Amino acid sequence: MFDRLMLLLAWIAALLFVVAGVMLTYEVVARYFFIRPTIWAAELSQLCLIWGSLLGMPWALAARRHISVDAITRLCKPGMRRLLEIIAMTVVLVFSVMVTFKGWEIFLESFERGRTSGTMLDLPAWVAEIPVVIGFALLAVQAVIEIVGVIRGKDIPEGAHE
Structure with missing residues (x-):
């Protein structure tokens, strides 16, 4: 499930990147060409890139599409590789949980105070902050899934380069 x-969110992220482009x-x-700049394109494309990047993180972890240096591992x-994978995913989990909680504090403060972007569109600031909470919370869940998988004996993926 x-x-x-994660696959749906990866497709949404891809669509957001296309929309930004x-x-x-x-x-x-x-x-x-028309000497008629917009007031919305730059800010909305930034939001698309923020949302796309953060929604795509858990899928990238699951599919091993993130940057990984595996020269030593x-x-x-195999036993040591499993241990190192568990340690790496635990670091991802702890970091993700920390960012999720801090991101929630920032989002909540912006939401309660009615903070805005201060740009021509003057969008609510939380629109760019809540994807941090969502993305890192989902990344934390994916890290737990990866840890459980390694403990249960699932093969450790080598990454997208193979």
């Missing part, structure tokens, strides 16, 4: 959610292309054409025996 969680795998399906379209908006930025429109902005360039409007600005340089490849030399280790």
Whole structure:
């Protein structure tokens, strides 16, 4: 079930990246060919990139599409590799939980105070802050799934380079 959610969020993230590209292309054409810059394209494309990046993190972890340096772990025996994988995923988990809680505090304060972006659109600041909470909470869940998988004997993926 969680795998399906992660795949859906990965597709949403990909769509958000495409939308950001379209908006930025429109902005360039409007600005340089028609001398009519927009007030919305840059800010909305930034939001698309923020949401896309943060929603895509858990899928990237599950699919091993993140940057990973495995020069040393490849030399280790399987038992040591499993231990190192558990340690790495525990670090991801702890960091994700910390960011989730701090992100929640920041979001809540912005929401309660009615903080805005201070730009021409003057969007609520929490619109760019809540994806941090969502993305890192989901990343924490995925890290737990990875740890449980390694403990249960699941093969450790080598990464996307193979």
